[in-house]
Amino acid sequence: MIWEIIWNQMPYLLHGLWIALQLLAALLSLGLVLGLALALIEIYGHWTLRWTGILFERVFRGVPAVVLLLLFYYGVTDFIEMSSFMAAVLALGLRSTAYQSQIFRGAIQSVPQGQMMAAQAMGMGRARAVGWIILPQALRHAIGPWTNEFSSELKATSLAYVIGVVELTRQGKYIVSSTQGNVLIVFGVVALMYFVVNRLGNWALYKFEGRITVPGFERRAA
Template sequence: MDIYDVLLRDFPFLLKGLGVAIVLLAALLVIGFVLGMGICLVQLYGPRSRLVQWPLVLYERIFRGVPIIIMLFIFFYGISGVWDISAFGAAVLAMGLRSAAYQSQIFRSAFQSVPAGQMMAARAMGMSKIMAIRHIVFPQAARHAIGPWTNEFSSEIKETSLAYVIGVVELTRQAHYIITSTQGNVLTVFAVVALLYFILNRTGNSLLYALERKLAVPGFEK
């Protein structure tokens, strides 16, 4: 059986691995989005007290400053003393919490790019702070955030491939199976895998760019 037959036969397993990678990606991006948005809002509009702000800064510095592979090991082996976490759960948590740290800074810069005068004007019109954020600042910030967010999306797709170190059988690990059971063909197998990652990446980014175009306000900020 030559390598192309093997690839054809095992293609469903590569797709299965891709599926695991996509679910991992979706879960970590959702965690990152919700937590990251929360951190951003508290950093910008929350109480200025150090008791609130310092833990957020500390969290964001730690998760942005430690390599993800170390975080994966810490979450998988470290937490297991307290709670018997699965490899997939550990990967979602470690990568989701780290993505939250990154996304909080993407959102912070997007919110800060909205001129401060708009907030003041909204308040002067009688809007509450929450209403002003919801109706004035957020819609503009969200549009600004999509561009940088495509970066986060692209890099997280590729980082899901690291989850195999703690035993998550995703696309890269499935590729390893083919390489080792056929005793080689590194170039061919990884070329196919690279193509799969590339297609996923391109599709996701195209959708995000389409969203960006759809949300763009004609004649505004051009």
């Protein structure tokens, strides 16, 4: 009986998964752009910018994701009107920014300093040396740790249900409420869907990492 219900409700679960994937893409994109900028500021910026970046990073890494979601949806919306989906993108995206900034900072600092010195000795300015010499290597180094961020943020999208985003977890909750039970089976199916997406995403990132590996660079074992 429950399997028939789940099969009939599968379009709703798939729609919830699609909303979760849209949320994931938006927050990871926001975190990628701002996180890379924050990492560059923390390494190469003026000390005032560095300390501002460090403060931002410490705050958003130190506050639980659920609290950030509630702050943005019930706090920020008192001044700026936004949907629950946009509040989730901002809250989780800025949280991802803080984590991704440390991924990129570590990747940039893993590039030997001698390469910057060699580039400047050849007459390149620091900004050009960073853009053409340092970042192409650092971004390759960052892909491995970034797979962990992908997995973490995929799971974090499930928290958006607390502010009313109708994603996969909330769709599962609707099915449980309508059937008045079967929690284990319903959320077992939801968990399996998250697991499959997580594994497919990590597989694609591992393949991409292998495609852009530079011969002679250290890389993770398959």
